[in-house]
Amino acid sequence: MRYTHAFVPTLKEVPKDAVTPSHVLLLRGGFVRMVGAGIYEMLPLGLRVLTKVAAIVREEMDRAGAQEVLMPALLPKEYFDESGRWDSFGDTLLRLKDRKGGEYHLGPTHEEIITDMVRRDVKSYRQLPQNLYQVQMKFRDEARPRAGLLRCREFMMKDAYSFDVSEEKARQSYESMREAYHRIFRRVGLDYRVVAADAGAMGGSTSAEFQVLAQNGEDAIVACTACEYAANVEVAASLRGARVTVEVPAFERVQTPARKTIEEVATFLGKPASATMKALMMVADGAVVMVLVRGDHDANEVKVAKALGASDLRMATDVEIRAASAGPVGFLGPVGGWTGKVVADLALDDGGGYVSGANEVDHHLTNVVLGRDFQATVADLRTVGDADPCPSCGAALKSYRGIEGGHIFVLGTHYSAKMRCHFLDEQNVEKPIVMGCYGIGVSRLVATTIEQHHDGDGIRWPMSVAPYHVVVTTAGKGDDLDGAAETLYRGLTERGVEVMYDDRDERPGVKFKDADLIGFPLRITVGKRGLAEGKVELKARAEKEAVLVPLEEVVERVASMVRDQGGRLRSA
RNA sequence: CGGGGCGUAGCGCAGCCUGGUAGCGCACACGGUUCGGGACCGUGGAGUCGAAGGUUCAAAUCCUUUCGCCCCGACCA
Numbered sequence: 001m002r003y004t005h006a007f008v009p010t011l012k013e014v015p016k017d018a019v020t021p022s023h024v025l026l027l028r029g030g031f032v033r034m035v036g037a038g039i040y041e042m043l044p045l046g047l048r049v050l051t052k053v054a055a056i057v058r059e060e061m062d063r064a065g066a067q068e069v070l071m072p073a074l075l076p077k078e079y080f081d082e083s084g085r086w087d088s089f090g091d092t093l094l095r096l097k098d099r100k101g102g103e104y105h106l107g108p109t110h111e112e113i114i115t116d117m118v119r120r121d122v123k124s125y126r127q128l129p130q131n132l133y134q135v136q137m138k139f140r141d142e143a144r145p146r147a148g149l150l151r152c153r154e155f156m157m158k159d160a161y162s163f164d165v166s167e168e169k170a171r172q173s174y175e176s177m178r179e180a181y182h183r184i185f186r187r188v189g190l191d192y193r194v195v196a197a198d199a200g201a202m203g204g205s206t207s208a209e210f211q212v213l214a215q216n217g218e219d220a221i222v223a224c225t226a227c228e229y230a231a232n233v234e235v236a237a238s239l240r241g242a243r244v245t246v247e248v249p250a251f252e253r254v255q256t257p258a259r260k261t262i263e264e265v266a267t268f269l270g271k272p273a274s275a276t277m278k279a280l281m282m283v284a285d286g287a288v289v290m291v292l293v294r295g296d297h298d299a300n301e302v303k304v305a306k307a308l309g310a311s312d313l314r315m316a317t318d319v320e321i322r323a324a325s326a327g328p329v330g331f332l333g334p335v336g337g338w339t340g341k342v343v344a345d346l347a348l349d350d351g352g353g354y355v356s357g358a359n360e361v362d363h364h365l366t367n368v369v370l371g372r373d374f375q376a377t378v379a380d381l382r383t384v385g386d387a388d389p390c391p392s393c394g395a396a397l398k399s400y401r402g403i404e405g406g407h408i409f410v411l412g413t414h415y416s417a418k419m420r421c422h423f424l425d426e427q428n429v430e431k432p433i434v435m436g437c438y439g440i441g442v443s444r445l446v447a448t449t450i451e452q453h454h455d456g457d458g459i460r461w462p463m464s465v466a467p468y469h470v471v472v473t474t475a476g477k478g479d480d481l482d483g484a485a486e487t488l489y490r491g492l493t494e495r496g497v498e499v500m501y502d503d504r505d506e507r508p509g510v511k512f513k514d515a516d517l518i519g520f521p522l523r524i525t526v527g528k529r530g531l532a533e534g535k536v537e538l539k540a541r542a543e544k545e546a547v548l549v550p551l552e553e554v555v556e557r558v559a560s561m562v563r564d565q566g567g568r569l570r571s572a
Numbered sequence: 573c574g575g576g577g578c579g580u581a582g583c584g585c586a587g588c589c590u591g592g593u594a595g596c597g598c599a600c601a602c603g604g605u606u607c608g609g610g611a612c613c614g615u616g617g618a619g620u621c622g623a624a625g626g627u628u629c630a631a632a633u634c635c636u637u638u639c640g641c642c643c644c645g646a647c648c649a
Contacts, residue, residue: 013584017642143647475608509609
């Protein structure tokens with residue numbers, strides 16, 4: 001491609017609406033443009049990258065035996081009615097009506113549609129297993145689209161759906177997808193962790209998230225520094241500490257004038273926050289409950305909901321707390337005054353005495369012991385962090401921020417049972433097909449790649465997904481320079497290398513800045529000095545220094561670098 | 573949905589408080605000088621001041637309503 005013919009509108013200044021690095025660089029580098037909140041156009045360069053990521057995904061899905069299909073984005077209500085998701089999906093479902101008043105939605109995910117596709121024609125165990133996937137735009141009316149391509153309302157997603165005769169076979173499909181995902185994430189050049197996660201609303205039994213490590217990640221994850229354990233903090237298990245062996249004296253009521261927060265109370269009483277307990281009032285499926293965690297710990301709503309068997313959980317409002325006749329906010333505690341349900345975190349169940357609210361303004365209790373002074377359902381309720389031990393091996397955990405790039409599930413018969421997607425087994429017994437689903441946010445991966453591969457000058461694309469492998473630039477003017485660059489451009493192109501030839505009549509500085517911003521992995525500079533010796537400069541985007549390479553060797557040198565770094569040469 | 577911020581030329585911004593001729597930088601066009609890390613000089617084109625309503629002799633500026641965008645939170649297969 002000649003730069004003078006290319007539509008690559010780079011920006012010198014940072015658009016004011018962009019904050020996240022990938023968002024800024026996608027806009028500045030001329031990859032995408034915003035059309036509305038969470039809605040983007042892919043410009044030529046952006047589409048090239050997106051297409052490359054999608055190509056890697058397709059190759060690996062095909063290698064794993066999956067077959068690509070294409071489903072409608074516009075879907076009649078009836079399918080989601082069958083699964084119950086027309087109601088349960090909530091506001092995130094983008095709904096619309098046609099001229100006759102018929103109700104439709106834009107597909108946020110396609111379990112129902114694919115299940116319908118399969119149930120229509122699959123009747124026998126002989127037709128299974130099947131693994132079908134789609135790569136297409138999906139739509140979600142996100143409460144808050146943000147960070148450019150990281151959270152959009154319209155985004156490109158790959159979803160694969162497996163159909164098996166048994167849970168065991170489904171598990172095999174799941175494992176094969178897990179392996180395919182490893183290959184995909186590695187090939188795209190991402191630093192990631194596979195973590196245990198909340199299968200949540202999917203109704204699945206087993207799931208794992210592929211979390212791309214990034215400073216700006218929305219998700220908090222922990223990974224063991226010694227073993228393979230890694231989990232989303234939503235589910236990462238905490239361990240019970242050692243039991244306190246000393247005798248704890250009876251609890252005492254003490255004055256704590258106007259000290260409400262853990263911080264204030266602990267400081268006032270001269271104790272560490274870890275010697276206090278925090279009473280949080282939450283509403284679980286409509287009922288107000290008291291949730292107790294140690295003062296220095298954070299309650300984890302996913303865990304609390306699970307412990308309570310609640311499908312809906314949120315913090316109680318002050319009004320609800322008063323209505324439930326609990327003590328005054330800031331001085332709440334489990335002893336005296338509160339007669340409702342109490343759940344306590346494992347860490348409090350160590351026989352130790354803790355400071356708690358006295359359910360009376362300006363007063364707290366000291367030496368409150370769980371099991372002695374009050375009763376509670378004990379469960380793992382808190383969010384683990386850096387200081388915690390690995391639940392698997394006991395070594396230290398380390399926390400990371402991550403961006404969910406992929407999520408794989410064993411769905412079981414959640415959808416197939418509801419939608420009567422059945423088959424006949426060898427014994428002529430009708431059974432629901434056992435499903436799995438496997439998603440990858442393709443457009444999101446483009447952004448996460450930039451989050452991991454950029455510097456102060458711009459993007460540093462991994463070879464495998466770069467919009468072009470190399471940019472050829474002249475530094476200085478003269479027919480000899482242009483001629484040599486032109487020859488290189490032709491030679492490289494013929495060799496199958498993807499080349500951007502910067503033939504603009506610009507000063508070298510301008511071309512270099514754009515090259516760095518756009519992030520071509522390699523740059524060839526044809527300059528007067530080098531050319532006098534029959535050489536050109538070859539510089540990797542990630543390296544500081546360029547090397548001089550004889551003209552006649554450049555093409556092969558670049559071709560092998562492209563190959564070695566995971567790029568693909570186009571076959572002639 | 574709650575909190576905060578912002579809408580003025582393609583991009584980044586000033587002007588608004590204290591009403592009166594719409595401005596700066598970049599980008600763009602033309603001429604000239606430059607040419608290895610976003611050059612310089614000159615000339616020029618380009619704006620329904622997000623939209624609607626109101627106050628006023630007069631509104632980018634004051635008032636009301638509304639739409640859009642960003643950030644934090646809530647939410648989030």
